[in-house]
Amino acid sequence: MSAQDWARAALRAIADGGLAAVAVEPLARTLGVTKGSFYAHYSNRNELVTAALAEWVRGHGDEGLAEFAAIADPAQRLRDLLTVVVQSVQPLAPSVHLSLLSDRNDPRVRDAVRQVDQARLELLTRTYRELGLPPDRAESRARVAYAAILGLMHLAQTDPGAPHSAVLTDEATAIFLPS
Structure with a gap:
């Protein structure tokens, strides 16, 4: 699972429920991975939100x-x-x-x-x-x-x-x- 996969999953969560919907455990379940995968790429939720927003800006x-x-x-x-x-x-x-x-x-x-x-x-x-x-x-x-x-x-x-x-x-x- 790449950092970009996590960022894109966070964007789907944002689309469904705003920033509050970006939570590591539910995203890990959605992606079918452990929380350890998250921590291989990000040190915290804020880094993921920042990466997701950067991904959205890049694409749009x-x-x-x-x-x-x-x-x-x-x-x-x-x-x-x-x-x-x-x-x-x-x-x-x-x-x-x-x-x-x-x-x-x-x-x-x-x-x-x-x-x-x-x-x-x-x-x-x-x-x-x-x-x-x-x-x-x-x-x-x-x-x-x-x-x-x-x-x-x-x-x-x-x-x-x-x-x-x-x-x-x-x-x-x-x-x-x-x-």
Whole structure:
């Protein structure tokens, strides 16, 4: 069992129950290992939480967005990004991002969420600028698009009857891609 396996298990626990859900014994049971495996990688729970947050930032911040940032055509970039986001939102699925918001007073959480939000907003703003919007409108449009994405994540956690992701993808593209 690697340190990254533990960090990813901690992220699943965070998605289900926030930072309070990160506990060594339950995670060890989930992973099918002993607590000794944990202590081979981390000296305490706080180190695991810090590693899990770093893993989340890596996967959802600049590094996780690199594939989209590399798409030269901004319209295609926005379509692909919206498609991936909307298709990843599943009914009643837990969300690390939304769960972390309940722990936003923890400085580690605040920093991780800030890094991810900033990376996402910068990519969206850049995309809207490349689509021809002036800087202030590009930033505003990016914020509204991002707020809608977070709203979809929230609704998916509470609404099992949400429309199919293909319908939502078409609607998101129609709304957020400038004509």
